[in-house]
Amino acid sequence: xxxxxxxxxxxxxxxxxxxxxxxxxxxGSTEGLINYLMRxxxxxxxxxxxxxxxxxxxxxxxxxxxxxxxxWSYNEESARYRELKPVFYVPAEDRKLQQVGKPGAxxxxxxxxxxxxVMRDVIRESYRHAWNAYQVMLRSGIAREVARSALPVxxxxxxxxxxxxxxLMHFLSLRTTSEAARFPSFPQREIEMAAEQMEEHFAxxxxxxxxxxxxxxxxxx
Amino acid sequence: xxxxxxxxxxxxxxxxxxxxxxxxxxxGSTEGLINYLMRxxxxxxxxxxxxxxxxxxxxxxxxxxxxxxxxWSYNEESARYRELKPVFYVPAEDRKLQQVGKPGAxxxxxxxxxxxxVMRDVIRESYRHAWNAYQVMLRSGIAREVARSALPVxxxxxxxxxxxxxxLMHFLSLRTTSEAARFPSFPQREIEMAAEQMEEHFAxxxxxxxxxxxxxxxxxx
Amino acid sequence: xxxxxxxxxxxxxxxxxxxxxxxxxxxGSTEGLINYLMRxxxxxxxxxxxxxxxxxxxxxxxxxxxxxxxxWSYNEESARYRELKPVFYVPAEDRKLQQVGKPGAxxxxxxxxxxxxVMRDVIRESYRHAWNAYQVMLRSGIAREVARSALPVxxxxxxxxxxxxxxLMHFLSLRTTSEAARFPSFPQREIEMAAEQMEEHFAxxxxxxxxxxxxxxxxxx
Amino acid sequence: xxxxxxxxxxxxxxxxxxxxxxxxxxxGSTEGLINYLMRxxxxxxxxxxxxxxxxxxxxxxxxxxxxxxxxWSYNEESARYRELKPVFYVPAEDRKLQQVGKPGAxxxxxxxxxxxxVMRDVIRESYRHAWNAYQVMLRSGIAREVARSALPVxxxxxxxxxxxxxxLMHFLSLRTTSEAARFPSFPQREIEMAAEQMEEHFAxxxxxxxxxxxxxxxxxx
Numbered sequence: 001x002x003x004x005x006x007x008x009x010x011x012x013x014x015x016x017x018x019x020x021x022x023x024x025x026x027x028g029s030t031e032g033l034i035n036y037l038m039r040x041x042x043x044x045x046x047x048x049x050x051x052x053x054x055x056x057x058x059x060x061x062x063x064x065x066x067x068x069x070x071x072w073s074y075n076e077e078s079a080r081y082r083e084l085k086p087v088f089y090v091p092a093e094d095r096k097l098q099q100v101g102k103p104g105a106x107x108x109x110x111x112x113x114x115x116x117x118v119m120r121d122v123i124r125e126s127y128r129h130a131w132n133a134y135q136v137m138l139r140s141g142i143a144r145e146v147a148r149s150a151l152p153v154x155x156x157x158x159x160x161x162x163x164x165x166x167x168l169m170h171f172l173s174l175r176t177t178s179e180a181a182r183f184p185s186f187p188q189r190e191i192e193m194a195a196e197q198m199e200e201h202f203a204x205x206x207x208x209x210x211x212x213x214x215x216x217x218x219x220x221x
Numbered sequence: 222x223x224x225x226x227x228x229x230x231x232x233x234x235x236x237x238x239x240x241x242x243x244x245x246x247x248x249g250s251t252e253g254l255i256n257y258l259m260r261x262x263x264x265x266x267x268x269x270x271x272x273x274x275x276x277x278x279x280x281x282x283x284x285x286x287x288x289x290x291x292x293w294s295y296n297e298e299s300a301r302y303r304e305l306k307p308v309f310y311v312p313a314e315d316r317k318l319q320q321v322g323k324p325g326a327x328x329x330x331x332x333x334x335x336x337x338x339v340m341r342d343v344i345r346e347s348y349r350h351a352w353n354a355y356q357v358m359l360r361s362g363i364a365r366e367v368a369r370s371a372l373p374v375x376x377x378x379x380x381x382x383x384x385x386x387x388x389l390m391h392f393l394s395l396r397t398t399s400e401a402a403r404f405p406s407f408p409q410r411e412i413e414m415a416a417e418q419m420e421e422h423f424a425x426x427x428x429x430x431x432x433x434x435x436x437x438x439x440x441x442x
Numbered sequence: 443x444x445x446x447x448x449x450x451x452x453x454x455x456x457x458x459x460x461x462x463x464x465x466x467x468x469x470g471s472t473e474g475l476i477n478y479l480m481r482x483x484x485x486x487x488x489x490x491x492x493x494x495x496x497x498x499x500x501x502x503x504x505x506x507x508x509x510x511x512x513x514w515s516y517n518e519e520s521a522r523y524r525e526l527k528p529v530f531y532v533p534a535e536d537r538k539l540q541q542v543g544k545p546g547a548x549x550x551x552x553x554x555x556x557x558x559x560v561m562r563d564v565i566r567e568s569y570r571h572a573w574n575a576y577q578v579m580l581r582s583g584i585a586r587e588v589a590r591s592a593l594p595v596x597x598x599x600x601x602x603x604x605x606x607x608x609x610l611m612h613f614l615s616l617r618t619t620s621e622a623a624r625f626p627s628f629p630q631r632e633i634e635m636a637a638e639q640m641e642e643h644f645a646x647x648x649x650x651x652x653x654x655x656x657x658x659x660x661x662x663x
Numbered sequence: 664x665x666x667x668x669x670x671x672x673x674x675x676x677x678x679x680x681x682x683x684x685x686x687x688x689x690x691g692s693t694e695g696l697i698n699y700l701m702r703x704x705x706x707x708x709x710x711x712x713x714x715x716x717x718x719x720x721x722x723x724x725x726x727x728x729x730x731x732x733x734x735w736s737y738n739e740e741s742a743r744y745r746e747l748k749p750v751f752y753v754p755a756e757d758r759k760l761q762q763v764g765k766p767g768a769x770x771x772x773x774x775x776x777x778x779x780x781v782m783r784d785v786i787r788e789s790y791r792h793a794w795n796a797y798q799v800m801l802r803s804g805i806a807r808e809v810a811r812s813a814l815p816v817x818x819x820x821x822x823x824x825x826x827x828x829x830x831l832m833h834f835l836s837l838r839t840t841s842e843a844a845r846f847p848s849f850p851q852r853e854i855e856m857a858a859e860q861m862e863e864h865f866a867x868x869x870x871x872x873x874x875x876x877x878x879x880x881x882x883x884x
Contacts, residue, residue: 013738013823014738016717016738016739016821017738017740017744018741018745019745020740020745020747020748040625040626040628041616044736044738045738047825048713048736048738048823049713049825050712050713050827052711054679060300060366060370062284063283063284066288067287067295067486069290069291069293070290070512072290073707073710073711073827074707075676075677075680075708076679077680077683080409081324081680081681081682082683088370091370095367096364097363097364098363098364099365103302103460111362115362115363118358118361118363119358119367122354122358123354123358123370123371125354126351126354129347129350129351130347130350130351130371133343133346136343137339137340140339141318141319141332142332142336142340143318143320145409146312146318146340149279149281149309149310149312149344149373149374149375150343150347150373150375151373152351152370152371152372152373152374153280153369153370158679159679160679160711162710162711162713162827164713164825183482183483184482185483186482188301230494234517237517237518237519237601238517238518238523239520239523239766240523241519241524261849262846265516265730266517268515269515269602270492270604271490271491271606273490288707291733294486294489294490296455296486296487296490297459299459299460302459302460302461303461303462305462379458381454381455381458381490383489383490383491383606385492385515385604395704404703405703500812501726502742502808502811504726505726505729508729508730509729509737511732511733511735512732521723522851523766530812531812533812537809538806539804539806539809541806541808545744550806553804557805560799560800560803561800561803561805561809561810564796564799565796565812565813567796568792568793568813569813572792572793572813572815575785575786575788578781578785579782579785582782583760583761583774584760584761584774584782585759585760585761585771586762587723587762588754588758588760588782589782591751591754591786592785592789592790592793592817593816594793594812594813594815594816596812596813630743
């Protein structure tokens with residue numbers, strides 16, 4: 001597997017710790033070292049890099065996302081500074097609609113076609129009504145920051161999110177599910193869909209780091 | 222002015238830095254030392270304490286609040302784990318409804334009685350409609366985390382927020398306005414109302430720290 | 443096992459998430475809930491508390507300690523503001539002096555009596571010489587911040603360290619060793635000795651949280 | 664003044680907040696916008712970037728540096744994993760050696776030639792003695808992590824330090840002095856020398872951000 005520039009930076013940082021600055025440029029098994037760092041939870045070498053994502057997602061996804069504080073920076077579209085756009089989230093037909101089981105062990109099952117149709121019609125009508133209320137208030141001269149109270153959390157927002165490989169792995173470990181994961185996680189499907197796209201990006205740009213992450217049970221070091 | 226236990230802890234931490242551990246219990250001018258720390262931006266002595274607030278506020282306030290990452294911990298009511306309550310935010314009559322000026326220098330002016338009436342009626346009707354949609358979906362067996370998409374950001378949520386005096390001062394400096402502040406700030410009135418209550422609590426429990434904060438232009442050290 | 447006030451706060455914060463604010467005061471299995479939170483890595487409920495330690499330790503221990511950034515606050519004795527005291531670290535006779543094995547799998551074995559004697563004599567003489575150099579410079583009117591360059595990292599320093607249960611568990615998971623730990627850790631013995639004292643304090647003040655920490659493999663949630 | 668790629672990223676992040684994602688690529692006054700962000704303390708747009716420095720400095724400088732926790736990542740040479748090199752800090756002749764004034768208002772004045780000579784001779788002899796003790800212990804089979812206790816804080820260490828423009832400005836505001844600064848700061852000269860080099864790098868790579876930082880009194884937004 002090739003060593004990307006970003007994988008290489010992980011190894012450089014680790015070598016300064018263990019071999020000193022004069023060895024920072026030395027060769028050796030990149031793959032083995034990255035795997036060792038991951039396995040023994042040496043997390044700091046994975047912080048000397050930066051990835052910025054431009055995310056477009058419903059507000060309820062942004063709400064969950066921004067609970068990630070450490071190693072994350074955000075700039076989000078402001079509904080105080082600008083009028084939002086009428087873009088809303090309607091679940092696709094394969095979205096599992098029924099939650100079963102008890103707290104701490106919820107799982108989701110497919111809804112019936114009827115359930116899907118009810119959901120889609122009700123949610124669309126609801127968005128339409130809310131948008132209309134928002135527009136009426138704006139046209140009456142009400143400030144954007146007040147009028148937005150009527151907008152649903154299914155409204156799309158957009159934000160820049162910057163993280164490093166360590167904070168990204170922590171995010172992925174909590175916001176994706178996998179049979180192979182060492183710890184269980186229970187992400188809402190909508191944030192998981194975003195997380196899966198980030199995981200692809202991560203795998204492409206840091207292939208050795210990603211491989212070690214998967215091999216060690218998808219736990220952030 | 223009396224020295225509270227929490228003010229005293231600030232002074233103890235500072236004395237360990239400058240006089241060493243054997244002086245931690247010594248006397249001296251608490252007020253002068255706290256003022257000096259604030260003025261010269263020695264922020265760390267203000268971190269050895271903890272305040273927990275139980276906040277009930279509209280979701281758009283929670284959204285702004287949780288952008289404060291450093292020195293803040295949160296646990297918020299989950300709309301995935303439970304059905305929310307039909308409690309919504311309707312601005313009071315004294316809420317200034319008109320935003321004037323240009324970006325970076327917005328200010329707010331009172332709306333007309335007609336504007337207030339339109340806003341109140343439209344927003345209430347909008348909340349009622351959204352709540353109904355939420356209920357219809359829940360009764361159709363749709364999962365809470367899906368149905369909540371229809372709920373407006375004016376819906377009340379509740380959360381525990383824990384901070385220390387330093388992170389609280391940073392919050393207050395950005396989320397309250399004052400003629401006497403050294404830096405301008407442009408908080409939305411709704412988060413400012415919550416911040417004002419926290420400021421009262423802060424002033425009561427850490428009177429010397431609070432006095433120094435005000436005296437030095439309401440900037441976090 | 444009794445529920446301490448601090449354990450109770452964990453449960454309150456978690457209940458706001460899952461049951462809402464009106465259930466914050468409700469009863470139920472505290473022990474079971476804390477164990478569930480720990481097992482499924484719901485870490486935030488463990489942050490709404492605060493513990494402050496006054497630590498006296500050699501500088502090389504302080505150096506390792508202060509690499510813990512998240513959820514930790516520090517105020518340390520300043521060698522710029524005051525003259526330090528001639529207190530130095532000399533390992534006790536049971537300190538294992540020989541490091542064997544290779545990087546990533548080091549272990550320590552007892553030294554011979556001769557090794558111990560050499561170490562003790564050399565290190566004491568070294569401290570004495572360094573202290574003398576420090577004193578000569580100070581008496582010559584050299585600034586404290588310059589003269590301190592000669593002081594060894596075995597010199598004692600003191601600091602206030604404030605953390606919460608979550609950041610403490612993270613610290614303990616990396617700075618103590620245990621057969622029962624889910625992840626290996628390789629702390630230097632000197633910081634582990636401090637960590638063990640903190641662990642006792644933690645176990646006494648948050649018995650249910652501590653029990654769940656141990657039961658779940660000594661991993662921070 | 665040209666707009667660098669890194670300055671441009673600041674503006675992009677800010678535009679997502681105020682104008683929405685579709686305006687992220689739009690043109691307009693970069694200089695004016697950056698200045699406005701700095702002046703009104705909109706700090707988050709300055710976080711979507713990353714700078715990594717390889718620092719070689721005495722341990723007492725590393726100690727001060729690593730007190731910067733937020734927005735900083737570190738990997739430092741480990742004296743547990745490797746034998747350190749005999750490289751020590753001896754102040755240059757222009758280092759002001761006399762500290763005058765009282766706590767909170769210290770200033771430094773030049774030492775006499777005699778003072779400089781005493782300092783230089785005493786500190787060199789002290790380093791030589793400490794290094795010898797370290798070597799004797801290592802050759803006796805004593806573990807590196809024990810033997811290092813004898814090494815002075817004037818010993819050089821090396822580390823990777825990664826930050827973003829916001830955390831760097833916070834560092835610079837506390838670790839450099841300037842007549843033009845809005846707040847006073849009292850850095851030790853040795854860390855200031857490193858900070859000045861970082862400031863040059865910052866000015867070169869983010870010229871508009873740097874200009875706005877200086878213009879607004881050298882305060883981090």
